[in-house]
């Protein structure tokens with residue numbers, strides 16, 4: 001497999017948190033704290049949709065990219081309450097998270113829908129951050145690699161190597177999300193290596209060497225360095241700890 005030098009990517013998934021004034025205050029703080037890491041680590045924030053436009057303006061020239069937390073697969077139409085990929089691109093988003101386990105659990109997102117969303121993101125010129133991960137019951141039943149493989153295959157269906165090489169995959173074990181119980185570095189590395197191996201089988205070594213794989217699930221300042229130090233862990237997708245500038249900046253620092 002090609003040993004490409006992958007630039008680490010740390011993204012904050014704010015989920016349904018922060019009003020617009022709170023979002024502006026958080027990025028104002030963050031901007032100062034992550035400014036110097038901008039070259040070695042890519043830093044991304046994914047606020048609620050309503051904060052995207054004000055943050056787009058506030059982040060002008062800052063080393064912080066914007067992401068949407070989800071999008072619909074059609075570009076427009078009668079889909080009340082939905083947001084399309086071109087709408088997110090217009091607001092300056094470089095990334096869109098698709099297939100987050102909360103979408104799969106609470107809103108019924110299927111592998112096929114995740115694939116359609118990822119295609120819409122790519123077609124709009126952005127990069128999908130495709131989330132996969134097993135539940136505790138699946139891990140206990142030794143199904144982890146089978147579940148993750150099914151999700152990755154489903155999400156990547158119909159994509160070519162050149163697309164996938166630029167994508168971000170995020171391994172987020174469901175049992176580690178918001179629980180304070182992170183996967184150990186060894187558990188994360190095992191699944192990340194399996195995902196990279198699968199990308200090599202589906203595409204080629206060059207693509208597998210370039211695709212970036214984030215770990216997510218209770219990433220905090222005190223466990224980030226060990227997780228991010230694993231050879232196949234190319235960044236972090238951070239929930240709770242991304243809501244505090246100091247904690248998020250410390251995780252970004254751990255990625256440098």
Ligand SMILES: O=C(CO)COP(=O)(O)O
Nearest residue numbers: 013177178217218239240
């Ligand atoms: O779901 C996550 C990021 O997408 C992880 O959330 P926590 O960091 O709060 O566990």
